[in-house]
């Protein structure tokens with residue numbers, strides 16, 4: 001897992017401020033303790049300070065005293081954040097009264113802290129559904145400049161070194177867009193290639209997956225993938241991308257030689273882009289469970305600041321890694337702004 005070690009080292013070298021809205025959740029609090037101890041990030045916990053301190057004592061988490069704790073109902077910037085929420089969302093029907101209530105919701109508060117420049121990224125989802133974590137982020141933080149569509153990638157550390165880069169592949173979209181159109185699918189492909197390059201230093205070879213390889217089947221679902229491939233090539237001419245490819249043609253050299261001879265990607269793909277969320281979500285879970293792969297994510301791509309969702313089945317280690325990943329994303333986004 002050298003990739004993860006690099007991610008952790010990069011986070012340590014340029015400490016970012018990460019807000020954890022589920023501040024009283026056990027795995028979150030235990031990960032926060034380790035993150036502070038290891039100097040990975042400056043941690044902001046949202047929750048009642050008395051409760052957080054009591055839990056930290058019960059679980060013997062000595063480093064929690066070094067976290068910043070924000071009580072969602074009672075803190076100095078509550079009115080400022082409520083005004084900010086009203087300003088940002090008034091055209092969408094937000095009223096000062098609604099904003100005064102929503103600002104106490106830790107998931108909204110975390111995003112407002114980021115928008116106000118008081119935090120660099122957020123990790124949540126150990127207690128909340130993906131939709132509830134994503135909605136305030138999409139409404140408040142919004143997409144990065146030039147990006148129209150947020151999606152979710154997984155780094156898959158598989159036990160099959162013959163595929164991808166020594167068994168490591170990036171899968172997307174596995175978390176956000178239920179049914180992207182061709183334009184959206186093209187931007188998911190480009191964002192996923194960026195994630196592979198920026199986060200794990202992998203030179204992306206992107207396969208646009210379908211149930212057809214190079215015209216072996218004809219259907220409107222195949223047409224969407226070929227059109228997305230064409231658009232992605234237009235949007236990022238330097239990108240090594242090919243489609244439509246079946247999964248075996250994408251990753252198995254022998255099959256690629258037969259089904260897609262001459263392709264720069266087929267047989268060597270390390271980034272797999274799925275045509276819909278159903279396929280991506282099911283595929284990553286099957287590879288994770290049946291193939292015994294480690295799935296790190298979902299890493300949200302395309303957001304103006306990093307907000308990463310956790311599975312409700314996550315471990316302390318998952319929270320720890322997702323914070324380190326958010327720190328790396330923040331460092332990259334800040335560098336791109338300069």
Ligand code: ACO
Pocket residue numbers: 092130131132134135138139143148149150151174175176177178281297298311
């Ligand atoms: N990219 C950019 N912006 C988006 C996206 C997107 N992918 N999706 C929605 N938005 C924007 C909308 O334009 C809207 O902006 P506006 O209010 O300023 O106009 C805002 O986000 C909210 O949109 P809504 O339509 O209110 O939100 P919606 O109900 O569509 O929810 C959500 C968006 C939560 C992402 C939804 O598509 C969803 O639930 N996706 C599936 C999530 C999921 O369950 N994943 C599987 C589990 S994850 C796992 O297993 C790892």
